Amino acid sequence: MSSIYNLNGIVLEADPLDGALEAVEIDFLARPREHVLPLRLVTAYGAFTQRRSLDFVVADHQRKTYVVPSDQLTRAAREDLVDVARLAVQHLGEILPLAAELLTDDDPVPTSDRPDLASHQVTALPGKAFLEAAWARITAHG
């Protein structure tokens, strides 16, 4: 794993896979799981679907690992990932009530159907309504 960012408990890493793909890990250390999951979801949603439109799949049930094409994980995309992760932490106080109200295992956000990503897909990115509300709250602050 090569580090994209590691500061104040936000850990973002990328690991090249075969076939010009990268496994991106999103983690938030020293926080309870009930905070970590919404933070991971918001970060992936914001960085991969809102700031940019990346092809990605969710590669574990913890929603910690995401596989994306290497050519899409540009320097700018990595910078966006860092920025969104930091914003998610800054807005955690607003995100958690939204998660309690809206986050369900259903209501998935569409992910990529690229054939080269298919074998890496383990589960879905859940909580479309939650993620839309959380992202609206984050971006409302400019």
Next chain:
Amino acid sequence: MTVSDDPKTCYVAFNYEEFANQVFGVAISDENTASLNLGILNDGIRKLVANAGLPLSMRQSFGFPVSNLGDAYKTIRFTIGIEEEDLLRQYVALITLVNVKLSEVAAPTELADPGKRKLFIEGLTGSVADLTRIGKELQEALDK
């Protein structure tokens, strides 16, 4: 009483993070993950240790000269002792058998209910009554 200061004492901490996320979904929390860990240790691994008649101790902390299993909240900690290799391999087989059986659970979300989970985990290994059976069941599971 002596102070254990053996720098070569080692332990393995294993966890069920990925499985816990399958069980609890977006309701994952520290509390329910710890509850799952403890259930697997008490209702699965410990019962199997008892069934097999193995002298594996269950104490908190670490640094023991003999093998020991302990609940460490987010993980289960296995201190590797100075027993003969054959016995250590039996411990490994036993823990592996529980984990292989858990990996075969068809509907993990049903285990979110503590009562169902206890019954299910007990049932995973309830019929495994001795060391021979542990080895046989593990081999069958790994051959699948």
